[in-house]
Amino acid sequence: MRLSRYFLPLLKETPKEAEIISHQLMLRAGMIKQQAAGSYSWLPLGFKVLNKVIRIVEEEQNRSGAVQLLMPTVQSADLWRESGRYDDYGKEMLRIQDRHERDMLFGPTNEEMITDIFRTYVSSYKDLPLNLYHIQWKFRDEVRPRFGTMRSREFLMKDAYSFDLDEAGAKRAFQRMFVAYLRTFYRMGLTGIPMRADAGPIGGDMSYEFHVLAETGESGVFLDSDLASKPVPPIDTDFSGDLSPIFDDWTSLFAATDEMTDEATFRASVSGNKQLAARGIEVGHIFYFGTKYSEPMGAKVTGPDGKDVVVHMGSYGIGPTRLVPAIIEASHDENGIVWPVSVAPFEAVVINLKVGDGQSDAASQRLYDELGRAGIDVLLDDRDQGAGGKFATADLIGIPYQLIVGPRGLKDGQVEIKHRKSGERETLSLEAAVGRLAALIVPQRRDTV
Numbered sequence: 105m106r107l108s109r110y111f112l113p114l115l116k117e118t119p120k121e122a123e124i125i126s127h128q129l130m131l132r133a134g135m136i137k138q139q140a141a142g143s144y145s146w147l148p149l150g151f152k153v154l155n156k157v158i159r160i161v162e163e164e165q166n167r168s169g170a171v172q173l174l175m176p177t178v179q180s181a182d183l184w185r186e187s188g189r190y191d192d193y194g195k196e197m198l199r200i201q202d203r204h205e206r207d208m209l210f211g212p213t214n215e216e217m218i219t220d221i222f223r224t225y226v227s228s229y230k231d232l233p234l235n236l237y238h239i240q241w242k243f244r245d246e247v248r249p250r251f252g253t254m255r256s257r258e259f260l261m262k263d264a265y266s267f268d269l270d271e272a273g274a275k276r277a278f279q280r281m282f283v284a285y286l287r288t289f290y291r292m293g294l295t296g297i298p299m300r301a302d303a304g305p306i307g308g309d310m311s312y313e314f315h316v317l318a319e320t321g322e323s324g325v326f327l328d329s330d331l332a333s334k335p336v337p338p339i340d341t342d343f344s345g346d347l348s349p350i351f352d353d354w355t356s357l358f359a360a361t362d363e364m365t366d367e368a369t370f371r372a373s374v375s376g377n378k379q380l381a382a383r384g385i386e387v388g389h390i391f392y393f394g395t396k397y398s399e400p401m402g403a404k405v406t407g408p409d410g411k412d413v414v415v416h417m418g419s420y421g422i423g424p425t426r427l428v429p430a431i432i433e434a435s436h437d438e439n440g441i442v443w444p445v446s447v448a449p450f451e452a453v454v455i456n457l458k459v460g461d462g463q464s465d466a467a468s469q470r471l472y473d474e475l476g477r478a479g480i481d482v483l484l485d486d487r488d489q490g491a492g493g494k495f496a497t498a499d500l501i502g503i504p505y506q507l508i509v510g511p512r513g514l515k516d517g518q519v520e521i522k523h524r525k526s527g528e529r530e531t532l533s534l535e536a537a538v539g540r541l542a543a544l545i546v547p548q549r550r551d552t553v
Contacts (some may be wrong), residue, residue, distance in 0.1 A: 134150075220401065313386050391419050
């Protein structure tokens, strides 16, 4: 992509309404535009990042054995009346009527609809276990939407729903999602810390939130520091096997939000040199709720003994539109965003320092073409403007590697690579640049680990 042809509406000043750094940088970097309170358009740069986040989520859900579908955003109120949630949900639910005066709603979640799909088509225990997921826009009418897409009214959600014959099967489904979430966040360059969460009125102990550590996090978190550097399960993990050793290993270490524990309990539970008190951003939640929806909605299967059994269910959420600002909160500096390679809008940018100079134009075009052929997601800054503005743009939008091409270096057949994260610079030959960038970028994609 040539920047001269791209739609990148950068802002020089930070909008007053942006309270946190991710919201400020997403607006300044031309990633999003607010359309109404808690409602945003995703502009090309932001949409490109969002799609990379979605791809990773899909790959790890599919690897775990979940099956993707797509459900409508507008739902019938009748399904919610069956479960008993229509009147209980409160004002966060956007209730509407169609032209025939039928009660409808803009879905805040999909437990009822997925249960209806299941009960329509699945009737035997032989079809279990089953986990169905989709990635779809949701709407919750927050009293005070804030922090950009971190807490918006309209948001994109990956919600998965598992169906099992009994609680033991549901626990295995829960552990599959637990492992899939560890891998998902790691692949985005994040450390997702699982923390026991409040199960609410349903009870039980199968409820975990995943938090990303960030100074600007909404929640106070307390954890054993070993969790922050613990290796995630590898790509060849057998999701059809026994995952309880992995689950038990991760959950044996102390980790809780300030809503679930107090500092005194934390200090007494974790040895002094491993105590980590920090801030966290919730990026995922996995939850077992048994027969809460299957019982009232009649989601049953015929068991091995020929008798009907009400299935046990769980739900598993990740918010891609929340993950993007969470990544920025965890990875930025005073100059802008610092994207991990795996979710960066572009992996490298070729910066032509002197547009109109024949040698610079030719070398920049050559490198841009060769990087493209090498499978690198590359941007060419071919705008006719000063070097300072080009460097500022590259830093602001957070492209991991800058390949700098100018007349001075080309005299000696050289170009320069700048590492966005560290600021390190390398000078190397024109011929070696593409190979060097590929060697830097490919391992950081985290798609084979």
